[in-house]
Amino acid sequence: MFNDKSTRPYIFLVRILAALLGLLQLAYFLLSWCFPEASQLGPVSVVFYPRGMEPGAVAGLTQGMRWTGILLALPALLLLGYALLRLDRMLRACTAGRMFALSTVAHMKAFIGCVLASLALGIVEPVLRTLVWRHGFGDPAKGFFSVGVSSEELTLLLICTLFFVVASLMHEARRIAEENEGFV
Numbered sequence: 001m002f003n004d005k006s007t008r009p010y011i012f013l014v015r016i017l018a019a020l021l022g023l024l025q026l027a028y029f030l031l032s033w034c035f036p037e038a039s040q041l042g043p044v045s046v047v048f049y050p051r052g053m054e055p056g057a058v059a060g061l062t063q064g065m066r067w068t069g070i071l072l073a074l075p076a077l078l079l080l081g082y083a084l085l086r087l088d089r090m091l092r093a094c095t096a097g098r099m100f101a102l103s104t105v106a107h108m109k110a111f112i113g114c115v116l117a118s119l120a121l122g123i124v125e126p127v128l129r130t131l132v133w134r135h136g137f138g139d140p141a142k143g144f145f146s147v148g149v150s151s152e153e154l155t156l157l158l159i160c161t162l163f164f165v166v167a168s169l170m171h172e173a174r175r176i177a178e179e180n181e182g183f184v
Contacts, residue, residue, distance in 0.1 A: 008095055028048060036056065
């Protein structure tokens with residue numbers, strides 16, 4: 001059992017930042033789909049819009065198209081929320097001194113898997129939305145659609161891969177510790 005109290009403030013900070021990230025993602029989702037009109041904050045005009053769409057395009061959608069867009073974008077948001085929940089559980093276990101427990105490793109792997117799935121859904125969602133609108137609603141917009149992957153998403157993919165390696169190392173450390181307990 002690992003119980004270093006010096007890491008608790010950092011773990012608490014990460015938990016707060018993860019909760020803030022979740023709330024900001026939810027706010028952005030709601031503002032881009034439900035309140036797409038530009039807002040004025042002092043001298044600054046603020047516009048929120050979904051990925052792959054132009055500013056103000058959501059305001060011109062029919063109710064059916066808007067609800068379809070919301071339903072297609074929702075799984076990525078829900079997976080990210082679940083990932084942040086599993087991250088919080090993992091961090092709580094670390095604070096309690098159960099850093100190498102199997103449940104902690106499982107929380108870490110679930111966090112990584114959900115972040116990767118959310119990332120994949122976020123990349124595919126604009127294309128799926130375009131196909132559904134074109135074929136389901138007869139959207140007159142013709143032409144090609146593109147799949148965009150940013151350098152930030154590639155970096156996130158690399159970081160998730162690194163975390164998966166760390167989770168595997170934690171699992172192996174746990175196995176070796178249990179094996180060594182039998183010899184003592």
